[in-house]
Structures are given as C-alpha cells and as structure tokens.
Amino acid sequence: MSDSVATLPSPRSAADVFWDNSRHPPLWLNPSLFLSPSFDSESFVSDLRTLVPFDTLRSELRSHISSLSRDLLDHINRDYADFANLSAELVDIDAAAVRMRAPLLELREEISEFRGSVEAARVARASGLNQRYDADAAREVLESSLEAFRVVSKVEKLIQGQHDGATMRETQSVLLERIASELNRLKFHMAPHAQNLPFIENLEKRIQSACVLFEASLRSCFIDGLINSDANVLYNCLRAYAATDNVKNAEEVFRTTIVAPFVHNVIAHEAYDGTLRDELENDYKQIKHFVANDCKTLLEISSTDKSGLHVFNFLANSILKEVILAIQKVKPGVFSPGRPTEFLKNYKASLDFLAYLEGYCPSRSAVTKFRVEAICIEFMKQWNVGVYFSLRFHEIAGGLDSALTSASLVFIQDSDSDKRNSPTLMLRQSITLLDSLRSCWKEDVLVFSAADKFLRLALQLLSRYCNWVSSAVNARKSNANLSPGCEWAVSATAEDFVYVIHDVNCLISEVRGDYVGHISHYLSSCSSEVLDVVRKSMLQGVESLQNVLPLLKKTIIEVIVDQSVEDLSQLKGIAATCMMSNKPLPVRHSPYVIGLLRPLKAFLEGDKASHYLTHETREELLFHTLTEITRLYYELAAERLSEARKTENFLQKSRQNAQKRAGGTSGVADHNVSGTEKMCMQLLLDLQEYGRNISALGLNPEEIAPYCSLWKCVAPPDRQKTISV
Structure with a gap:
C-alpha cells in the first residue's frame, strides 16, 4: 500500500472516519502528500477507496479545493494594501539610480580600452607571423629552385655524358638508373606553388628536354637489354622505370618490341596461306615455348623478392594483352559459342594458358593481382559461357x-x-x-x-x-x-x-x-x-x-x-443354374476357375518377367495381384449370393402364400436342398480349385485376406474355421 494510507493514523471510531468538518480534513486525508514529488493520483485514489466510498472521497477533495481557493484569496486581500503603497514609500529613487550608474559607466569604458589594446596586439602579432611564414616559404621556394637548377644541370651532364663515345650497356644502364633517381628528386623540388615563377618556367623547358632524352635513352637501353637477355641491364632499366613512375611505358616497350612480332607471326601465319582455322591450342603451345625461352629472364627479374619491381605486370599487360589483341584481330570467331565444340576447346586452351602464365607469379598475392588486371578481366568476358x-x-x-x-x-x-x-x-x-x-x-x-x-x-x-x-x-x-x-x-x-x-x-x-x-x-x-x-x-x-x-x-x-476379371463374369450363370430345382448337387468345380490365374501365371513364367524382374519384385507382384483378383472374386461372389438369397426368400414366401390360399398345409418342412445352398456348394468347389491354383504358384491361400473372407462366405458353418483345398 502507498504512503497515502500507510502514514495515516488508525481511525479512533467510525465518527472519525466519516467526520465532515470544513476547517479540518478527516484523518484519512493527508494534504501534505499532494506536495510530494512522487505523488501519483491514481495510486492515491485507489488506496483511499479501500477506506471510504468514492462519493465521500470526491466530496472531500472538492471541499479541500474550495478551502485552498479561500486561503489564496485571503492572502491576496491581506497584503494588497502594502503592495499598493509600495511606490509611495520609495523616496528619491532616480537620484540613487544616477549615483549607481556613474561607476558602472566608468568600468565599461576601462574594459573597452583594454579590449582595444589587446586586439591591436593580436593583429600586430598575426602580421608578424604572416611575414615570417612568407619569408620561410620564399626561402623554401628559392632553395628548391636552386636545388632543382643544380639537379637539372646534373641530369643534363649525365645525359650528355652517356652520348659521348661508346658506352657499354651495363654502364649506360647504371647511369640511366642514376639519372632516374635525380629526376625523381627533381619532382620533389619542383614545388607546385613555384610553377608561376619565370625562373621555374624556363627551367621546365630544360626538364622536359632532359626527360625526352632520358626516355629515349632508357627505351634504347631497355630494348638492347631485352634483345641480348642481359639481366644486369634489365634490372637497372626496370629500376629506372620504377623510379620515374613510368611502369606502363616499360610494359608497352616489351609488348611492342618483343612480344608483338612473335605473337603476330604465330597467330596470323595461318591467314597468309589461306588456311585460317579458329584453333588456339597450337598457338598457345608456341607462345608458351616463347615465354619460357625469351621472356623468362625479364619475368624472373621483375618478380625478384624485395627488389621493388613488383609494380610491373608483364604477364598481363604485355604478353596476355598482345595475345588478346592478335586473337581479336585475326581469329575473332574463336569467341563465338555458335560452334560449341570448337568454342569449348579454345576456351579450355585459354584457361590452360592463363594457368601457365599464373605459374610465373611468385606468390598467391601476385596471382590475385594478375587475375584482377583489367586486361585479364576483359579476356574472360570474351568467352560467353552462358x-x-x-x-x-x-x-x-x-x-x-x-x-x-x-x-x-x-x-x-x-x-x-x-x-x-x-x-x-x-x-x-x-x-x-x-x-x-x-x-x-x-x-x-x-x-x-x-x-x-x-x-x-x-x-x-x-x-x-x-x-x-x-x-x-x-x-x-x-x-x-x-x-x-x-x-x-x-x-x-x-x-x-x-x-x-x-x-x-x-x-x-x-x-x-x-x-x-x-x-x-x-x-x-x-x-x-x-x-x-x-x-x-x-x-x-x-x-x-x-x-x-x-x-x-x-x-x-x-x-x-x-x-x-473377364473369366469372373461367368459367375452370373452359376446363380441361374443352381436355382433350377431339378439341378443335381455340384460335384466338381466350374470351368471358369482354371482361367482366372492363367494371365498371372503366363506373365510370371514368361521370359520377360523371369529375365528382367528380380525375385523380390516377382513375389511382390504375385501377392498383390492375387490379392486384387481374389478381392474382386469375393465381392462378385458375395453379391451373387446375396441376390440369390433375396430371390429365394421371395419365392418361398410366394409359395407359402399360395398354399394358404389353396387351403394346403405348410407345416411340413421341405428337406430338399435349396438353390442358394447349391450355389454355395458350387462356389466352395470353385474356391478349393482356385486355392489349389494359388498354391501351385507358390503362395499359401490362407495368407490372402479376401480368400479367407470368401471361404467364410460360402463354406458351411462346420468348415468355416478350417480352410482345405
């Protein structure tokens, strides 16, 4: 229970609980609870309703509100005169305000002057810092420009030196690598903010001229190293290309100079004699041989561990690129799936070729890099497997x-x-x-x-x-x-x-x-x-x-x-024959019984079932077929017996009625065998022969539920429990 009830004293009597006084609330109402921060009106009302009726609670709360309103009005009326006389009692308020305003204005002026001086100091300091920054920047530009000038001069001398006299390939490659290093330094010193200076503009012309001469010399040296398979020259040239961030040029030089002539000769040679065939397997075989013999040195150098030459991808951007270009130009039909056999053969040969190229990758990451190259992705898109x-x-x-x-x-x-x-x-x-x-x-x-x-x-x-x-x-x-x-x-x-x-x-x-x-x-x-x-x-x-x-x-x-079932139709004639009064008692089975299982026996003993069906399947077919035939046999026989009994009962009643009308006596029992009994005897003989035929097929008739039902239907009462065939 909440505090609204728990803190109340127990009522002394019923008069205390329901006591109504306009000045004092009853004991069960505690007004101080209304001021509590955790006051909950619903809990308050719920707790008090267990003590007092709802109407009493509502009446008391309304009385409390009225009391509070009266108290509020009393307080306002009591102090209103003092509030109204307050302005009349204040003397010389304006003079006091003037006296207090003077020191405040003086303080404001001092603060404003101090703020101005601080701002001036800040501006002066910022100006000095800017001047210092500009001076540092100018000095940096000057130093970079002077260093760039020295580097350009050095590069020009080095380039000029390699053209003086016959320079050996390896020496030239070392010199080119050094020039590349200097050109790389030159990029650092050519600060972007100094590009508009006349000195730098004149220097850029010299730099461009030096770069042209350097690229021509590097290309010539690189080609010379490729032709002669000079590992040292190739290593130095590749480092020079990498230092100047000119990887694409190196890959393109190798493609156009070394790869393109061979690939063009291999793929396009069939077109020259007019016997062009869209087959790639033999072409790839020759290209593999070329890669192994003529490209092995460059590929091994570019994949050297910790050499910094991993930026080159000659496999994709040189070899594979040239192969794709040659195929697209000379044998575009290989990409057509219209001839599925040739398409698949070329596709698998291409996958095998890619796998061969991946074999030159030194690591798993290199293989991944090879596969994500744009030229490799483009090559795979050419094959429309879908x-x-x-x-x-x-x-x-x-x-x-x-x-x-x-x-x-x-x-x-x-x-x-x-x-x-x-x-x-x-x-x-x-x-x-x-x-x-x-x-x-x-x-x-x-x-x-x-x-x-x-x-x-x-x-x-x-x-x-x-x-x-x-x-x-x-x-x-x-x-x-x-x-x-x-x-x-x-x-x-x-x-x-x-x-x-x-x-x-x-x-x-x-x-x-x-x-x-x-x-x-x-x-x-x-x-x-x-x-x-x-x-x-x-x-x-x-x-x-x-x-x-x-x-x-x-x-x-x-x-x-x-x-x-065609033979079962003869059951219709049994009823008509047995109902004849002069028909002797049956002594042998009906002819139709022999033909009932003839189709099943012929099927099971035939060559097809014996040769192509398992023993289990034949046994399954035998059991279920016999069950179905016997079920139909039972249903038809039971139906004929039922019809025969109804007919016989009807005829017997008719004869009895006729005898009564003729005045004859009906107390003498007819000991002759009825037609229905003859029919049951005939059906029992048929069923016994049918059971013998089932046994001849290797199955016990008692295992067939419809056979047992039919036996009980046609056998006399003393033979229904024992089936004998």
Missing part, C-alpha cells in the same frame, strides 16, 4: 525430349545396346536419358565454371524422364487428352511395363553408383561441403526414379487383373 551452356542445354535436353515424345516404346536389340555402351537398358528412351546424363559431364561438353548449371540440367533430365513415366501411366487410366509421348501406355502390355521397371532399376543403380562417382571425381578439387551437396542432389534425383516404381508395379497388377 550462351554456350544454353546451346548445350537445348542440344542435350532437346535430344531427350525428342525421344520421350515418341508415340510408342522403342525397343533395342542387344547389338545396338552394346554399341551404345548400355547393355542393360532395353528402351531407346532410357538409353537417351543415360546418354544425356553422361553428356552433362563429358570432357568435351562440361565447363567447370558452369558445373552448377550442368548439375541442375542433370536433375532436370531425371525429372523429365520420371514425368514421362508417371504421365503415361496416368494417361492409361483416363485415356483422354493424351499428351505427346503418353500414347504407348494405352495399349501397353504387362511385359512392356516390365521393360520400363527394368530400365528404371538400371538407371537407379547407374546414377547412384558410377555416375555419382564420376561427378565426385571430376569435382575433386572442390571442398567436401560442395561435394556433399552435389551427392545429396543426385541422390534426391534417384529418389524421384524410385517413386515411379510403385506406380509401374500397380499398373502391371491392373493389366493382369483386367485380363482375369
């Missing part, structure tokens, strides 16, 4: 779709099967599926970078085949609106579906075994997680094949049952 896959997709999927839209099953001969390397498959549709699946992972079809797309294509092929089987089976039942490729199922025999089951089992075994193993071997460079995902994906595709097997088995059962 269009290539689309063409392969239509080629592979189109071949399977064409086979699956055939109006009939296409059976193959054993010799044809051997040629296609699929000796276990019996249908052309199944062989086409397996060939299509294998085509997805052939060396001359698959692109590793698009392996995920080819995996998806393989799964789509499996799904298409499964849909073909299930659609055909479903179309057999409806026999309407047949889609292309489903027509064969309408007239298909049980043996035809045996071929389909056999092929599906072979495909399951092939995909789950060698096919998945081949994919895993091809993707062995991928991580274990990727391989696991691929394996699970293919096994899911196998599950879709397994899901059509029960549907095919059920269809075989339906085909056999349809053939057997």
Whole structure:
C-alpha cells in the first residue's frame, strides 16, 4: 500500500472516519502528500477507496479545493494594501539610480580600452607571423629552385655524358638508373606553388628536354637489354622505370618490341596461306615455348623478392594483352559459342594458358593481382559461357525430349545396346536419358565454371524422364487428352511395363553408383561441403526414379487383373443354374476357375518377367495381384449370393402364400436342398480349385485376406474355421 494510507493514523471510531468538518480534513486525508514529488493520483485514489466510498472521497477533495481557493484569496486581500503603497514609500529613487550608474559607466569604458589594446596586439602579432611564414616559404621556394637548377644541370651532364663515345650497356644502364633517381628528386623540388615563377618556367623547358632524352635513352637501353637477355641491364632499366613512375611505358616497350612480332607471326601465319582455322591450342603451345625461352629472364627479374619491381605486370599487360589483341584481330570467331565444340576447346586452351602464365607469379598475392588486371578481366568476358551452356542445354535436353515424345516404346536389340555402351537398358528412351546424363559431364561438353548449371540440367533430365513415366501411366487410366509421348501406355502390355521397371532399376543403380562417382571425381578439387551437396542432389534425383516404381508395379497388377476379371463374369450363370430345382448337387468345380490365374501365371513364367524382374519384385507382384483378383472374386461372389438369397426368400414366401390360399398345409418342412445352398456348394468347389491354383504358384491361400473372407462366405458353418483345398 502507498504512503497515502500507510502514514495515516488508525481511525479512533467510525465518527472519525466519516467526520465532515470544513476547517479540518478527516484523518484519512493527508494534504501534505499532494506536495510530494512522487505523488501519483491514481495510486492515491485507489488506496483511499479501500477506506471510504468514492462519493465521500470526491466530496472531500472538492471541499479541500474550495478551502485552498479561500486561503489564496485571503492572502491576496491581506497584503494588497502594502503592495499598493509600495511606490509611495520609495523616496528619491532616480537620484540613487544616477549615483549607481556613474561607476558602472566608468568600468565599461576601462574594459573597452583594454579590449582595444589587446586586439591591436593580436593583429600586430598575426602580421608578424604572416611575414615570417612568407619569408620561410620564399626561402623554401628559392632553395628548391636552386636545388632543382643544380639537379637539372646534373641530369643534363649525365645525359650528355652517356652520348659521348661508346658506352657499354651495363654502364649506360647504371647511369640511366642514376639519372632516374635525380629526376625523381627533381619532382620533389619542383614545388607546385613555384610553377608561376619565370625562373621555374624556363627551367621546365630544360626538364622536359632532359626527360625526352632520358626516355629515349632508357627505351634504347631497355630494348638492347631485352634483345641480348642481359639481366644486369634489365634490372637497372626496370629500376629506372620504377623510379620515374613510368611502369606502363616499360610494359608497352616489351609488348611492342618483343612480344608483338612473335605473337603476330604465330597467330596470323595461318591467314597468309589461306588456311585460317579458329584453333588456339597450337598457338598457345608456341607462345608458351616463347615465354619460357625469351621472356623468362625479364619475368624472373621483375618478380625478384624485395627488389621493388613488383609494380610491373608483364604477364598481363604485355604478353596476355598482345595475345588478346592478335586473337581479336585475326581469329575473332574463336569467341563465338555458335560452334560449341570448337568454342569449348579454345576456351579450355585459354584457361590452360592463363594457368601457365599464373605459374610465373611468385606468390598467391601476385596471382590475385594478375587475375584482377583489367586486361585479364576483359579476356574472360570474351568467352560467353552462358550462351554456350544454353546451346548445350537445348542440344542435350532437346535430344531427350525428342525421344520421350515418341508415340510408342522403342525397343533395342542387344547389338545396338552394346554399341551404345548400355547393355542393360532395353528402351531407346532410357538409353537417351543415360546418354544425356553422361553428356552433362563429358570432357568435351562440361565447363567447370558452369558445373552448377550442368548439375541442375542433370536433375532436370531425371525429372523429365520420371514425368514421362508417371504421365503415361496416368494417361492409361483416363485415356483422354493424351499428351505427346503418353500414347504407348494405352495399349501397353504387362511385359512392356516390365521393360520400363527394368530400365528404371538400371538407371537407379547407374546414377547412384558410377555416375555419382564420376561427378565426385571430376569435382575433386572442390571442398567436401560442395561435394556433399552435389551427392545429396543426385541422390534426391534417384529418389524421384524410385517413386515411379510403385506406380509401374500397380499398373502391371491392373493389366493382369483386367485380363482375369473377364473369366469372373461367368459367375452370373452359376446363380441361374443352381436355382433350377431339378439341378443335381455340384460335384466338381466350374470351368471358369482354371482361367482366372492363367494371365498371372503366363506373365510370371514368361521370359520377360523371369529375365528382367528380380525375385523380390516377382513375389511382390504375385501377392498383390492375387490379392486384387481374389478381392474382386469375393465381392462378385458375395453379391451373387446375396441376390440369390433375396430371390429365394421371395419365392418361398410366394409359395407359402399360395398354399394358404389353396387351403394346403405348410407345416411340413421341405428337406430338399435349396438353390442358394447349391450355389454355395458350387462356389466352395470353385474356391478349393482356385486355392489349389494359388498354391501351385507358390503362395499359401490362407495368407490372402479376401480368400479367407470368401471361404467364410460360402463354406458351411462346420468348415468355416478350417480352410482345405
């Protein structure tokens, strides 16, 4: 409970609690709580409502507000006269204000003067500092200009010195490296803020002239070193290029001077004799040999550890760039995926060439740098793998779709099967599926970078085949609106579906075994997680094949049952025959029983089922087919018996009524066997023969639930518990 109640003294009596006094509040109302910072009106009212009624609380609070209002008015009225007389009692206020204003004005003036002097001192100091800064800057410009002048003079002397007399290559390269160092210093001394000075403008002309002479000399020396494979000269020249931040020029000199003539001779030579072929494998082979022999020295120097020459990328910007330019100019057709076989061959040869160039990279970071170079990225964009896959997709999927839209099953001969390397498959549709699946992972079809797309294509092929089987089976039942490729199922025999089951089992075994193993071997460079995902994906595709097997088995059962049911139609004649009064008691089974299981027996003992179905599958088909035939047998027999009993009861009542009308007696029981009893006896003989035929097929009739039900339906009461055939 809150403080509004906890701090109240206990009421002395009921009169104290509900006592109403305008001057003093009751004991349960504590006005001091209203002044508390943590006062909560809702808690206050909630606590007090447990002590007093709500109307009493509201009345008391209104009385308290009225009391406060009266107190406020009393205070205002009591002190109002003193407040009104306050201005009259203040004497000589203006004079006092003047006396206090004088020292304040004097203080303000002193502060203003002090502020002015401080500001003047600040301005003077800032001016002095600016002058000092300008002097320092001028001195710095002067010193830099003088140093630049000395460096330019030194560079001119060095350049002039290398042209005096015959200078050896190595000496010249050392001198050029020194000049490059001086030119690098010169950039530092040529401060940007000094560019507008006449002295600097005149000096820039000398610098430009010196740079032109230096670049010409460096180029000549670098080319000389490349031609003669002089490692020391190349090293010094590259350091000179790097010092002057002229990396691109070095790469371009090497490309145009050394690489371009050879590459042009290799790639374009076929065009000279008119036998141009869009093949790159042999070209890359010659270029690899050229790189290994003529470029090895420069590549090794540029990749020397801690040499500072890592800024050069001759592999990409010189060798690869020239190769791309030559291919685009002479053999642009290699980039066209319109001829998938040639495209893939050239694409893989190009990847192999890139891998060969990456072999010259000294570190993993160098390989990464090579791959992100603009020329390398541009080269990879030339190969439109997406269009290539689309063409392969239509080629592979189109071949399977064409086979699956055939109006009939296409059976193959054993010799044809051997040629296609699929000796276990019996249908052309199944062989086409397996060939299509294998085509997805052939060396001359698959692109590793698009392996995920080819995996998806393989799964789509499996799904298409499964849909073909299930659609055909479903179309057999409806026999309407047949889609292309489903027509064969309408007239298909049980043996035809045996071929389909056999092929599906072979495909399951092939995909789950060698096919998945081949994919895993091809993707062995991928991580274990990727391989696991691929394996699970293919096994899911196998599950879709397994899901059509029960549907095919059920269809075989339906085909056999349809053939057997034709003989069951003879049950209609048994009732009519047995209902004849002069018909003797049956002593042997009906002829129709022999034909009931003839289609099933012929199917199971046939060559197709014996050769292409496993023992487990044959046993499964035997049990379920017998169960279905017996179920129909039981339903038809029970229906005929029920109709016969109804007819017999009706006739018996009619005879009794006729005897009563004729005055005859009906107390004598008719001991003759009724037609229904004859019918049960005949059906029991038929059922015993049917059971013997089931046993001949290797199955116990008692294991078939409809057989037991039919036995109880036709057997006499004393024989219903024991089945004897």
